[in-house]
Amino acid sequence: MVSVRLENLTKCFGRVIAVNNLNLEIKDGEFVALLGPSGCGKTTTLLMIAGIYKPTKGYIYFDDVIVNDLPPKDRNIGMVFQSYALYPHMRVFDNIAFPLKLQKLPKEEIKKRVLETAKLLRIEDLLNRKPAQLSGGQQQRVALARALAKQPNLFLMDEPLSNLDAKLRVIMRAELKRLQKSLGITTIYVTHDQVEAMTMADRIAVLNKGELQQYSTAEELYSKPSNLFVAGFIGSPPMNFIECTLVERDNKYYLDASDFSIELPEDLGKIVTEKASGSELILGVRPEDFRVSLRPVEGAIKSSVYVLEPLGKDVIVNVKLGDTLVKVITPQDLRVSLGDTIWLVYDINKIHIFDKKTEKALI
Amino acid sequence: MKDEHITYKGIVLKAKIRRIIGAIIVYSIVCIPLIPIVLMYGWLIIQAFSGKPVSWLIPNDIPGGLSKNWRFLYGPITKGGTVLYRDFWRLVFNTLLLSLGTTGLVVAITSLAGYAISRFEFRGRDPLLKSVVVLHSIPGVLFLIALMYLLNYLGLYGKGFWTLVTVILIKGGLESPMYTWMLKGFFDAVPWELEWAALVDGCSRFKAWRKVVLPLIFPGIAAVSIFAFLSGWGEYLLVYTYITEAENYTLSVALSDLTYEFLYIDYGMLAAFSLFYMLPAVIFFITTQKYLMRMRVIAYKG
Numbered sequence: 101m102v103s104v105r106l107e108n109l110t111k112c113f114g115r116v117i118a119v120n121n122l123n124l125e126i127k128d129g130e131f132v133a134l135l136g137p138s139g140c141g142k143t144t145t146l147l148m149i150a151g152i153y154k155p156t157k158g159y160i161y162f163d164d165v166i167v168n169d170l171p172p173k174d175r176n177i178g179m180v181f182q183s184y185a186l187y188p189h190m191r192v193f194d195n196i197a198f199p200l201k202l203q204k205l206p207k208e209e210i211k212k213r214v215l216e217t218a219k220l221l222r223i224e225d226l227l228n229r230k231p232a233q234l235s236g237g238q239q240q241r242v243a244l245a246r247a248l249a250k251q252p253n254l255f256l257m258d259e260p261l262s263n264l265d266a267k268l269r270v271i272m273r274a275e276l277k278r279l280q281k282s283l284g285i286t287t288i289y290v291t292h293d294q295v296e297a298m299t300m301a302d303r304i305a306v307l308n309k310g311e312l313q314q315y316s317t318a319e320e321l322y323s324k325p326s327n328l329f330v331a332g333f334i335g336s337p338p339m340n341f342i343e344c345t346l347v348e349r350d351n352k353y354y355l356d357a358s359d360f361s362i363e364l365p366e367d368l369g370k371i372v373t374e375k376a377s378g379s380e381l382i383l384g385v386r387p388e389d390f391r392v393s394l395r396p397v398e399g400a401i402k403s404s405v406y407v408l409e410p411l412g413k414d415v416i417v418n419v420k421l422g423d424t425l426v427k428v429i430t431p432q433d434l435r436v437s438l439g440d441t442i443w444l445v446y447d448i449n450k451i452h453i454f455d456k457k458t459e460k461a462l463i
Numbered sequence: 464m465k466d467e468h469i470t471y472k473g474i475v476l477k478a479k480i481r482r483i484i485g486a487i488i489v490y491s492i493v494c495i496p497l498i499p500i501v502l503m504y505g506w507l508i509i510q511a512f513s514g515k516p517v518s519w520l521i522p523n524d525i526p527g528g529l530s531k532n533w534r535f536l537y538g539p540i541t542k543g544g545t546v547l548y549r550d551f552w553r554l555v556f557n558t559l560l561l562s563l564g565t566t567g568l569v570v571a572i573t574s575l576a577g578y579a580i581s582r583f584e585f586r587g588r589d590p591l592l593k594s595v596v597v598l599h600s601i602p603g604v605l606f607l608i609a610l611m612y613l614l615n616y617l618g619l620y621g622k623g624f625w626t627l628v629t630v631i632l633i634k635g636g637l638e639s640p641m642y643t644w645m646l647k648g649f650f651d652a653v654p655w656e657l658e659w660a661a662l663v664d665g666c667s668r669f670k671a672w673r674k675v676v677l678p679l680i681f682p683g684i685a686a687v688s689i690f691a692f693l694s695g696w697g698e699y700l701l702v703y704t705y706i707t708e709a710e711n712y713t714l715s716v717a718l719s720d721l722t723y724e725f726l727y728i729d730y731g732m733l734a735a736f737s738l739f740y741m742l743p744a745v746i747f748f749i750t751t752q753k754y755l756m757r758m759r760v761i762a763y764k765g
Contacts, residue, residue: 187661
């Protein structure tokens, strides 16, 4: 297997900067997801690692060797595309055997490997079909088999699950993860679906507008987002953002929003004052970090129910604080209806504060 | 409730009648222009096997025409007692050489050029594409004299067999631009991801073109081949202008010779000759029309 390191990697298409100064290290055997909205440069990054695009600047290392000029065929990578890119004119068997034939392996060996891989992915009885005769899920398995049969050092996947239906996607998610762990192949997985990234990857690189936002584990992205973008991108429903200002009164620190005010503990207040570029801040609270109380609670935010969105197990209570719609997840058994007055209780240790100007997390 | 039902019955019936009348009108209109075409081909076929001149599609001395009309297959082609061509099969060979040569040349050029124009960004790509269309609107006859100068200068005019080979080059050159355009469309329809997959799987760029892209545009190549073949088969002007010896002529030139001096025209042989001349076109269209009709490249499920 192989470790991958990207150093100041940059790719421009004309004047458009698709990937900007990306630094990333992927350990041997690690499963890393590149996560971001469409157009964030994640596929471009993947294609550069595959050798299909040439970096404008920067270096790609495979095990400490610069591979910038190595053609894709010599990189020994297996790749699965969003459209699967199966060769329509070849039978499934020949699709899987294609990379092996190009390696000029003996016929017997090719047959053995194709059958082995087909068995692993449970597509043995499809080997004589043409890709057009397969369902989406089957095509996906064939694409995986083709990438696996050549025993690659590095596995690249570009949104491989996004063309499957929701149910199959959940099943394949687990199977892919299991497969990766059992084979131990270094894997880079591109997706725009945060659930996919969080559930499958060891580490996640969040990209936006061609720049790396945060590179960390799922837990850390969730609990310690480094900026406003990551905080808003990870988690569903997304984090609530409320604009507020930092006020200092009698050695006490307050976050002052239009409808309410939150007192900060002294140490927190000092850190925020030190780091903030101005007094304009954004308060971030995840919907699951609020608790709804029907009776007044000391320090809680008073509000009223704007709309209810039941989810079965939970219900999302929407309240209006100033002009912002705030979402709160509560258990289904909460008895509230439209217009009821409620109190939102928060844990001061679970709030996030961002600088409005730099968008960076302050705590 | 019941009334509504009856009304719908009436509407359905009316729609049906309207549909039938519409079909009758459409088919009649389509059939009218077909009549002269059917009559001409009918005459051709019947005359080719009749010993005496035919009028109104009534066969005249059918078995008798067989040996008389088709005598060109095994003897010299004569008209009014003079020998026009000594060997018919030499003409067939020349024609096949010209049409197959043109096909090979055109396919070789256009499958590479079409790929390049479809896939590569290079300076002058757009002007090139546009000029192909503009140039195509200029009739090839205009180049006749200029090409004559060129052939003469290169010492290729009147060089018998080699001039025929040169005609293949000219023909390939004249035909290629437009077919490059046509194949470009086919190449455009092949998704990049397929080519990338081939590169990752271990192909060089050229191998990916040959093993993955080319098989996918087979219908396009087939269409180009047919058009190029038929255009070579039907070429008259270039052969007639540049080739000076009768033994290097092609069927089209021979056919036109049969129609000169109309007092001596042997209609039986003319029809038989024409029928033979028509054969490849008919065979080609019957066997390959599904490729000609299918302009979509691949059944790509994504």
